[in-house]
Amino acid sequence: MVEQAIGEIKEIEFPSPGQILRQRTLSHKGFMIGAIVLILILAMALLAPVLSPHDPYHQELSKRMINPIWHADGTWEHPLGTDNLGRDYLSRLMYGARISLLIGVSAMVISGIIGIFLGVIAGYFGGRVDMFVSFLITTRLSMPVVLVALAVVALIGGSLNVIIWVLGLLIWDRFAVVMRSSTQQLRSIDYVNAAKAIGCSTTRILLTEVIPNILNSIIVVATLEIAHAILLEAALSFLGMGVQPPLPSWGLMISEGKEFMLFSPWIITIPGVVLSLLILSINLMGDGIRDITAPEGRS
Amino acid sequence: MSDAVLQTHDLNKTYTVSAGLFKGKKFLKAVNGVNLVLEKGSVLGLVGESGCGKSTVAKLILRLEGVTSGRISFDGQDISATPRKEVARRIQPVFQDPYASLNPRKSISSIISLPLRVHRVGEPKSWHRKVEEIMDIVGLPPRFRHSYPNQLSGGQRQRVAVARALIMRPEIVICDEPTSALDVSVQSQILNLLMDLRKDFGLTYIVISHDLAVVEHLASRVAVMYLGRIVEEAPASDLFKCPRHPYTKALLASVLTPEPRKGLPETHLGIAYPNPIDPPAGCTFHPRCPKATELCQTTPPNPRSDAGRLVECHFPEQ
């Protein structure tokens, strides 16, 4: 044992921000549950080409409306049965995950870029810039998103790209509002003043001093907006103004299952349940991230 | 004979504030005609209470805010409109709150080396060595290079702030309440450090503080501010021995030194600090002044200077 110098007291090592984060993350139940479910769905989506038993587009009219495995006449060949056009439901579900996640993440990225940019410049510069951005936000908030999306799709037709861009250009408002207030709090904080006094350009300050410190808010809003975009797409597809058949969007599957609701309820229930699970897991993660990255008090 | 390295001429900063819904705008004169002369190698103490404008003067000199009117000249050159980056190599700040002056997401070495990166001083390879060197000078153990601010104590963080300010060897350092947020035992460490660094690097300081004992210990000249104006300025020892302005007298009387038999001072100051948006007419100090007369209520006093001392009062003490 090392002989301690006279009078030395062993120092308590304070953990680094990374270690604190890791420890908090792993002990937050909501976050872990959400993360596990999401990873499963993500795995399902990414490995769909490998895991799915059949081609989701392959129609076999002789095998229409086969019951899923928990019915008496279900077969393992089609564990979740087939839909009205004889397409394997499990495969469609797996590929549907891809559509939902792709749309969710893409729309989130587009709306994030727009919203974060507008929010940060409004919060940092204040004055006229803030007035202009606030005006944009108010205009956007007064627009009914679903109706506008419907109108656009009606005009130029629905497709994966159209939906992604329409949603991305419409749901940036929460990003902007949250980033604006977060940035305002940091605008006159001493380390930003110190960076200014050192002679940092505004761009550098925004990118290296401001944004890393509002990253918590960005991540929380981003997860919530993924869920938001997925739900919107499902709604649009349900109304027939989203992605077009034969793409296996969950919203579309719910829509197509409407007419068979009474006799073959699984057609409408299964995609509905999975959709809810996905949204729930994303929201749990978003809440969890907010708790985990809650402002740390002084050490 | 030392020469003036920094001078301000009739410096003014006015903010517009909203007076309330539908009531239009009001003007807040945070800095109202301030003339300062900073001599090379000296320490100028700027004292005053909250709202007197001393921090605003610092921000104007650091070019963190634009000047409303007046000039700031550095070595004879007018810098009132010079971009911040050029001024930055020669004038650097140390702020009050060690918890808010360091970016919590950056490592210590990244924080200290920021000036080098922004100004591209020397080779990137040499930055590592420069950071180590300055950390050693300010008394930070080298193992903190990869630590984050939340792992350091208040005194250690303030040392990081000093290291960051000095890494480019500026000429002037503006310390805005450098030790107010620190414990007493840490405060003296940082004050000793600042004094040593000044001697070793030939720095010039502006020390802004409300703590007169600290200012008396550090400063060679002291300027007392009240509601945006300098009401008295003198060499430190003269000011503390015989203050001429009633406000300076009251400020000095308010200093509570740890001497138990002296009891509590009577400052004779009357009502509270006025609102800078609606300053009193005439001499702005008259509502609180024990010697105020009718003249003081109507006419603002002119600054009188003699033998290196300046005072702005109709009836200064002799």
Added chain:
Amino acid sequence: MSMLLEVQGLHVEIPLAAGILKAVRNVSFSVVRGKTHALVGESGCGKSLTALAIMNLLPQSAIRCCERLSFNGQDLASTNERHMANIRGNKIAMIFQEPMTSLNPCYTIGNQMQEALLRHRRVTRKEALDRAVFLLEKVGITAAESRLKQYPHQLSGGLRQRVMIAMGLMCGPPLIIADEPTTALDVTIQAQILSLLKGLQQEFDMGMILITHDLGIVARVADRVSVMYCGQVVETGDVTQIFENPLHPYTQGLMDCIPIPGKTQPGEHLGSIPGIVPTPIGDMTGCTFRNRCPFVSKACAESGVALHEISAGRAYQCLLSPEVCAQNLRGSAAI
């Protein structure tokens, strides 16, 4: 002079992820009516937690235990929450550092002051209002009636703190706990507020616990002082004894650190205490000051150092004898 508050062997522990934080360890002191007892120390020494422990306002996870905690003969340690709530504000008033956050911005001053009295006494609103006016005038606020209709944000910091003091006095408490009452105020207002507190204390014969890190305030206001370091009381005594003859190396070190206009030489190095305060987690044998003490010896790391009482009310916690301590003081003064 009756013993108003007696604290003996107070311990506060807070369980943290890294271990149990022994925030307050074996703190003892007493307060009498008409006198001020100061708890002085730097941040993290446990002085605020001591006050919260007395009032039973500690955070949920904190554990408090004490040998003796009696107020006017009543045992506070075994008093349940309902009775404690009757004591707080009524018999023991607390004045905090930041008046803006201690006053509710949604209610007028008058409303809050009346509330403070009506909660504990059966009086009419009119009587409460009259007492509020009386106390506002006592604390030096002119035009009291119109002030009562104002909201906290309409008053300056100094005025708000005066209102806090007046509110604390509404029920005529025999004991006031003031936690950094002037730290957030300007220097010129500070002296006025302290004079006010001292005057009111004399007039109403109240006991006061003054918690602060500012040795200047302690010297001018307090009658008795307990110096705290890392959760323990390291020295206790009358104010003149502490300032003119500090015994503990920490107290001596603190006195050395402070610049005094007229006494310390400008431009010269101030005394300093090297190192930083250790975190009181885990094994706490030996003296917690030993990593910063200029007079440390091997014995300081072994077993606990007990509080050494040299005369009534004068104690310190160090292995060095009083003669050696006095010598150390003279030694450092000679440098």
